Each structure stands twice: as C-alpha cells, then as structure tokens.
Amino acid sequence: xxxxxxxxxxxxxxxxxxxxxxxxxxxxxxxxxxxxxxxxxxxxxxxxxxxxxxxxxxxxxxxxxxxxxxxxxxxxxxxxxxxxxxxxxxxxxxxxxxxxxxxxxxxxxxxxxxxxxxxxxxxxxxxxxxxxxxxxxxxxxxxxxxxxxxxxxxxxxxxxxxxxxxxxxxxxxxxxxxxxxxxxxxxxxxxxxxxxxxxxxxxxxxxxxxxxxxxxxxxxxxxxxxxxxxxxxxxxxxxxxxxxxxxxxxxxxxxxxxxxxxxxxxxxxxxxxxxxxxxxxxxxxxxxxxxxxxxxxxxxxxxxxxxxxxxxxxxxxxxxxxxxxxxxxxxxxxx
Amino acid sequence: xxxxxxxxxxxxxxxxxxxxxxxxxxxxxxxxxxxxxxxxxxxxxxxxxxxxxxxxxxxxxxxxxxxxxxxxxxxxxxxxxxxxxxxxxxxxxxxxxxxxxxxxxxxxxxxxxxxxxxxxxxxxxxxxxxxxxxxxxxxxxxxxxxxxxxxxxxxxxxxxxxxxxxxxxxxxxxxxxxxxxxxxxxxxxxxxxxxxxxxxxxxxxxxxxxxxxxxxxxxxxxxxxxxxxxxxxxxxxxxxxxxxxxxxxxxxxxxxxxxxxxxxxxxxxxxxxxxxxxxxxxxxxxxxxxxxxxxxxxxxxxxxxxxxxxxxxxxxxxxxxxxxxxxxxxxxxxx
DNA sequence: CAATATTTTGCAACCGATTGCACTAGGACT
DNA sequence: AGTCCTAGTGCAATCGGTTGCAAAATATTG
Numbered sequence: 001x002x003x004x005x006x007x008x009x010x011x012x013x014x015x016x017x018x019x020x021x022x023x024x025x026x027x028x029x030x031x032x033x034x035x036x037x038x039x040x041x042x043x044x045x046x047x048x049x050x051x052x053x054x055x056x057x058x059x060x061x062x063x064x065x066x067x068x069x070x071x072x073x074x075x076x077x078x079x080x081x082x083x084x085x086x087x088x089x090x091x092x093x094x095x096x097x098x099x100x101x102x103x104x105x106x107x108x109x110x111x112x113x114x115x116x117x118x119x120x121x122x123x124x125x126x127x128x129x130x131x132x133x134x135x136x137x138x139x140x141x142x143x144x145x146x147x148x149x150x151x152x153x154x155x156x157x158x159x160x161x162x163x164x165x166x167x168x169x170x171x172x173x174x175x176x177x178x179x180x181x182x183x184x185x186x187x188x189x190x191x192x193x194x195x196x197x198x199x200x201x202x203x204x205x206x207x208x209x210x211x212x213x214x215x216x217x218x219x220x221x222x223x224x225x226x227x228x229x230x231x232x233x234x235x236x237x238x239x240x241x242x243x244x245x246x247x248x249x250x251x252x253x254x255x256x257x258x259x260x261x262x263x264x265x266x267x268x269x270x271x272x273x274x275x276x277x278x279x280x281x282x283x284x285x286x287x288x289x290x291x292x293x294x295x296x297x298x299x300x301x302x303x304x305x306x307x308x309x310x311x312x313x314x315x316x317x318x319x320x321x322x323x324x325x326x327x328x329x330x331x332x333x334x335x
Numbered sequence: 336x337x338x339x340x341x342x343x344x345x346x347x348x349x350x351x352x353x354x355x356x357x358x359x360x361x362x363x364x365x366x367x368x369x370x371x372x373x374x375x376x377x378x379x380x381x382x383x384x385x386x387x388x389x390x391x392x393x394x395x396x397x398x399x400x401x402x403x404x405x406x407x408x409x410x411x412x413x414x415x416x417x418x419x420x421x422x423x424x425x426x427x428x429x430x431x432x433x434x435x436x437x438x439x440x441x442x443x444x445x446x447x448x449x450x451x452x453x454x455x456x457x458x459x460x461x462x463x464x465x466x467x468x469x470x471x472x473x474x475x476x477x478x479x480x481x482x483x484x485x486x487x488x489x490x491x492x493x494x495x496x497x498x499x500x501x502x503x504x505x506x507x508x509x510x511x512x513x514x515x516x517x518x519x520x521x522x523x524x525x526x527x528x529x530x531x532x533x534x535x536x537x538x539x540x541x542x543x544x545x546x547x548x549x550x551x552x553x554x555x556x557x558x559x560x561x562x563x564x565x566x567x568x569x570x571x572x573x574x575x576x577x578x579x580x581x582x583x584x585x586x587x588x589x590x591x592x593x594x595x596x597x598x599x600x601x602x603x604x605x606x607x608x609x610x611x612x613x614x615x616x617x618x619x620x621x622x623x624x625x626x627x628x629x630x631x632x633x634x635x636x637x638x639x640x641x642x643x644x645x646x647x648x649x650x651x652x653x654x655x656x657x658x659x660x661x662x663x664x665x666x667x668x669x670x
Numbered sequence: 671c672a673a674t675a676t677t678t679t680g681c682a683a684c685c686g687a688t689t690g691c692a693c694t695a696g697g698a699c700t
Numbered sequence: 701a702g703t704c705c706t707a708g709t710g711c712a713a714t715c716g717g718t719t720g721c722a723a724a725a726t727a728t729t730g
Contacts, residue, residue: 001452003715003716003717004716004717004718005716005717013679013680014679014680014681015680015716015717015718016679016680016681016682016718016719017678017679017680019717019718019719020679020718020719023718027677027678027679028678028679029677029678029679032678032679046449046452046453047453047716047717048389048453048455048715048716048717049385049453049454049455050384050385050386050388050389050394050454050455050715050716050717051385051389051685051715051716051717051718052716052717052718053385053685053717054383054385054386054389054684054685054686054687054715054716054717054718055684055685055716055717055718055719056685056717056718057685059385061433064434069419072615074412074415074416074419074632075412075415075416075614075615076412076415077409077410077411077412077415079415080409080410080411080412080414080415081409081410083434083436084404084409084436087434087435087436087437088436088438091436091437091442091445091446094449096433096450096454097433097434098396098431098432098433098434099399099418099422099432099433099434100422101418101419101422101423101426102422102426103423107426110426111426114381114429115431117336117381118381118382118383118384119384119385119431120383120384120385251615251616251619254616254619255619257619257621258618258619258620258621258623261621262621279410279616280407280410280586281586281589281614281616281619283593284586284589284590284592284593284616284620285593285619285620286592286593286596286597286621288593297409338685338686338687339686339687339688340686340687348709348710349709349710349711350686350687350688350710351688351689351709351710351711351712352708352709352710354687354688354689355688355689355709358688362707362708362709363708363709364707364708364709367708367709382686382687383685383686383687385685385686385687386685386686386687386688386715387686387687387688388687388715389685389686389687389688389714389715389716389717390686390687390688390689390714390715391687391688391715392715
C-alpha cells in the first residue's frame, strides 16, 4: 500500500503539502494540487483510516445504535432494511459502519462508551426514539453527535433526524378505514413510550374526532408475554361493536388475525385490519394484510447521509420527512 | 483519557515496559506487571484502538459480511438475529463490529477491499455459504481470515465455520412428516447454490430413500418474481398425490399456505407443511407453522467467538455444529 | 530595484500505541 | 576480584497520517 509519503515524493512535495492538497486546503496552489492528485491516481493511494483517526482524534466510522434487545425487535425486518440503507450511504461516503447492540441498557451504554473513548467514533445513528432515553444522555455527555430515526422527544430543534410523518400516516390509515365505512375502529399499540407509536395514535385520534367517532385503543403486549392471546379474546368479546383495527405494526395485526381465527370468531364476525411497515409476511397472511409502507431503507439512507456530513461542531440540525404509502391488500373490507 | 504514558509514569516504568506488561510479555517481572496493572486501574486506562491498529497493522474490529442484497434476504429476520449474537460475543471480547453490505457483488467486493486495506480489518464473518463465491476469493487474496456461518464449499478443512447439521435437520423434518403418515412429500427450495438449502434437501432425500418413498422437489422463486403463484398452483394440480411440503424456509411455507387458501384448494385438499427458521411470523400463520428452529443467535455468537480468537497466522480451523429443534405447531396433520 | 506584502511550501512535533536492540544490574562462576 | 550470563528495563524508531509555525518563493508597491 502506498503511503502519503510515496505520494509526496512522486509529486515532489512534502507530506504535509500532500496532506493539505488532499483536503483541498486553500493554502495550496491549484498547480500543486493537480500534481498531488495525479500522484495519488498513479499510486492508487488510499489513506489509512487508523492513522487518520489517530491524528484527527476522530474516526471515520458511523456508529449505529439498535434498541436494547427485546425479542420483538430482533425479529423485525424493519431494522435490517434500515441497516441496509445506512450501509449504502456510508459506502458512498467512504465511511465504515459500526454496530452497537446490547442485551441490556447497561451493556449498550458500555458499548457506546468504548466506541467513543477507545474507537474515537463521534457520529452515531440511533434507530429508534424513546422517551427519556439514557442512551442519548450518554451520547451527549461523551460529546458525540447523533442523528435519529424517528422524531426525538427532547431537544427536537437541536437534533437532526429523519422520520416519517407518523401522525399523518396514522391519520391516513384511520381515514382509509373510515372511507371503507368503518365507524368503530380500535387502535392497537405496544409501547406508547415509543414516539412512532404515539404519533400514529395521535393521527388516528384526530381522524376519529374529525368524524365524530369514538376512540378505542388497546395495548397488546410483546410476543413472548403469555396472556396476550387471552387479552385479545377478552377485548373482542367486550367490544362487539368494533369492526376494524389499526395496528401500529403488521405483527400485531397478524396476531389479532390469528386470535380471530383460532377463537372461531371469524365465522360470526368480520373484522378489518390495517397495519404498518409492510413486512413480507403480511403479504403471506390470510387475508393479505393492508399495510402502510414507511420505506425503512430510505430512512436509513437519509439518516446516514446526514450523519456523514455532520461537521465537528455543527449547530444547525437537518430534519427530513420520508413519505409513506398505503399498500392495499385484502384485510380491509367495506361495510 | 489516560494514555499509556500516564500509566507508565504512575508505575514508574517506561511506556515500552508498560505496553509489554499489559500484554503479559514474559520478559517483564511479575512485580512490575503488578505495578502497571494497579496504575491502569487507578487511571481507568483503556487503549486507543486506532493507535493500536496503526502500530499493529491490524484492527481489533470484526468485519461482518452479509449476502448481496436480494430483496428476500434483507427481509429475513434470521440475519438480524445472527448479528445480535455476533455483537454480543464481540462485546465481551472488546472487539468492534463492522458491517459490510452491497447492493451488487462489485460493491460488496469494493467494501471489503476498503475494510482490509484502509481499515486494517483482518478478521471477517461471512453470514452465508454459496458456491463459487468471489467474496471468499477476495478475502483470501487480501490475506484476511474469515469464519463462515454455514458449511463452506471449498477448503472445507481449512475454513473455520459454524453451522447447523442441515443434512440432519433436513432428515429430521422429513422423518417428522413420515412419522405423521405422509408418503408423498415435496421438498421446496429457492436456490440450490446455497449450501443450507442443498444440505437440507440431501437430508430429505435420505429419509425418503430409506423409506422407499418417491423424491419430489420444487423450486419456488424469490418473492418478487411474479409468476411464482401460478407455478405453485400448477404444481399442486399436476401432483394431486402430494400431502406434505418441507420448505427450506418458513417464508416459502407461508407462501404455499397462501396459495392453497386463495386457490380454494384448502377445502378439497389437506396439505401439511414444515418449514425452517422458526420466524415469529410462522407463529402467526394459519395454521401456525411447524418449523425447525436453528438458533441463529447462537450461530452468530459462536462464529464471533471463533473470529475474535483467530490468531495472525492460524492454521487449525475450528468447526462447530449448533443443534436444531423442531417446534411443533399446527401445520402438520396426521394422515 | 529595494522593501514589503502575500502566497506557497516544508520542518518538526504530535496523535498513542508497539518492538528491536542496547543497556544495566545482579548473581554465578572461575 | 574479574568475567560472563541472564533477567529486566528503557531508548528510540516506527506505524501513517495532521497541523502550527517559520521559511522560502513569488508578487506588489513606492
């Protein structure tokens, strides 16, 4: 591998000049810059990231923070798609992608500590937004920069983020049901501490109110929680008027479908469902789930683009809204 | 952050001695080692990864190579679970996790090139095994080490890998069907260039032959391929004798379920299905899919443990087989 | 044309580790 | 006591970059 010294020698300049030329330092004349560039070309020069990071006290890598390992999360293809988008953008920006996960919050915090203090990673992408998240606090304490996927709870103006308009998405989904003649619609969520879920619910509520309809909501606990099934059955029998569900994730919709079928309610009751995230599996469901596509890959891609362009002491924060789209399938019937 | 010089000063030794003490160099007396260790403690010393990588010409990071971006892959929670396992092991080994993806093979190759030549990453985990994979060739050319998840096609003895016993898993699944009285069983795959699929099919074939049954197989193309549905219908009508499917991934099973239902064949024909990978979604299917759990997180974890312990010029290769387990649900009926 | 201003460049230190080799101290041996 | 080992340690170079500051080269001005 050619080093900067080789380039310097070939271009007949000193390494310092070469370095400055490479970074387009205005102190270097256009003539020498050209010479240096040519030398780089012929030697196939590529900088050593570790040397750079050492000298700069700042790595070229982007840290990616996944939410603390809940079974549910590590099973949701959403994150993998986001990762793919991040990876793509980083590839084009010549940045490395560094993963941070943890099975507990303490572990994750520690991971991040190491990445920053020992790895000199200074830019992160946080793949979720949660209320009072200690991870963000840590990041700030360590003087690291981050962009979020999802709207932040705190420092909304100072934090760069990319998100869907989840309120609008929540509305659109609800409106879709209303347009199909549904009047008694229930919103199903999982954890309202998550901004996504909260926003979608807000959107749902708005549409219901606008149409003078009653608001119903139901918390369906995560997969592994045992009594979940029972809860659904109970809810259904106590609310015979409900004809449609808006579920914050396809997975929840799928589970409701399943309960409906197994409890033999499917025969005597027709229930429509609309979900979010458009997982492959919703296509295979029966009936195939109508779902709101949120373009996770795009979310990741844009977040990474922002992250790599983050300057050392940036103060203006970029916000970007990625559109969503209802994918109509067969789980919503007209009443 | 404390540097090695600070530690050296406090321990009243030179940086070189401190460094050697930290690496348990036998040239250093136990007495000084103890002094150095105490100094490390009191200063909360932690080495700078970039400085280390620079001096060693070898990064502490593990590169993780995902398969080239086929829609199908980036949707399969399997990989996310594997990643989780890798991340966990790396956390305990104080190693960073570096992701490599690409939307084309060229892109992925380039990514890897950069990681090795500019990032000094020398240890990789390859999350799949494919016939004649140029990625592996590249890795070897670059003189990088890798451990595979899945059995390698080439250099089987020289390559460390962790895998399920997919032949056995394939047999077990087939035997499970046979035990339930099925005689006309069809194996459904996707891409036989993938070792997993090939192995599972081999296992299936063995059981069929042992039981004097006919071998049937069927290639169901990836999700996005349009005519897929038609193909299934065609196959089903041409083979009225088939009573059970063994599908190489739950997703394929789900798709077959769906066709069966939508084509109204469900009424006049009862078909059993057993899949692999035990995705969450198979639980939500109707009927819930019986599936072979392969413990992806464990696969990743073990692979990472091997990777971090890889020496600079290791020659013995570790192989590790992770067990599998049939998760019985409701998609297999007794005939 | 000398004096000064301005642009370009290079020297040398530094980032935080690792390591070959030379040096020192102490003990064993003649 | 002098010589030779051996074990333990430190010096200084190195990895491949970046950057403050001074020096050199060139341009501008009176």
